[in-house]
Amino acid sequence: AQSVTQPDIHITVSEGASLELRCNYSYGATPYLFWYVQSPGQGLQLLLKYFSGDTLVQGIKGFEAEFKRSQSSFNLRKPSVHWSDAAEYFCAVHSSASKIIFGSGTRLSIRP
Amino acid sequence: EPEVTQTPSHQVTQMGQEVILRCVPISNHLYFYWYRQILGQKVEFLVSFYNNEISEKSEIFDDQFSVERPDGSNFTLKIRSTKLEDSAMYFCASLQSGSLNEQFFGPGTRLTVL
Numbered sequence: 309a310q311s312v313t314q315p316d317i318h319i320t321v322s323e324g325a326s327l328e329l330r331c332n333y334s335y336g337a338t339p340y341l342f343w344y345v346q347s348p349g350q351g352l353q354l355l356l357k358y359f360s361g362d363t364l365v366q367g368i369k370g371f372e373a374e375f376k377r378s379q380s381s382f383n384l385r386k387p388s389v390h391w392s393d394a395a396e397y398f399c400a401v402h403s404s405a406s407k408i409i410f411g412s413g414t415r416l417s418i419r420p
Numbered sequence: 421e422p423e424v425t426q427t428p429s430h431q432v433t434q435m436g437q438e439v440i441l442r443c444v445p446i447s448n449h450l451y452f453y454w455y456r457q458i459l460g461q462k463v464e465f466l467v468s469f470y471n472n473e474i475s476e477k478s479e480i481f482d483d484q485f486s487v488e489r490p491d492g493s494n495f496t497l498k499i500r501s502t503k504l505e506d507s508a509m510y511f512c513a514s515l516q517s518g519s520l521n522e523q524f525f526g527p528g529t530r531l532t533v534l
Binding site: 342349350351352354357398400402406407408409410411412413 | 462526
């Protein structure tokens, strides 16, 4: 069965520091992968997506993610975080039945 | 830019009451979805809808739930007799066609069952 694992429940980084949020997936075929961000009480905003091609994808707000098939990973990175990046981040995979399966999320806090 | 809209933004209801959550998908989209997110938890798939019928549903989507596209623009989720555990944020999403496209999510409806 398809699944997404985000091993870090909560991460705190200092403003200006680099960030990496981990995501591992379980999927039989070539996955379609996404990262979404959710601010408290808000909806889901798509940061970036991977369908095929270049394994390093660029997204909005300075985020990028790298698809590594050998590690079944799709980690999200940002070289320098801003206080406004504090939010919940969800990794997700688009399953063969067209539904999206979400990970449990990583809450990002920013230390001033 | 076209977007998915949902109404109401917040619904408060008494246990046992029926609620209808409304969504207007993007106009040329063909696939429609409902997801829910219980407070503090991950987003869970409920149901997908295509060509006026359910194409897939999760185990959460029991007989208390139903979906409908009554007029070609709205896409509704009905909960017949709400339970306390139905309290959650409900997200509607739509997709244009094929699996290589992105699902666009609405802003959500927060349902509170008292």
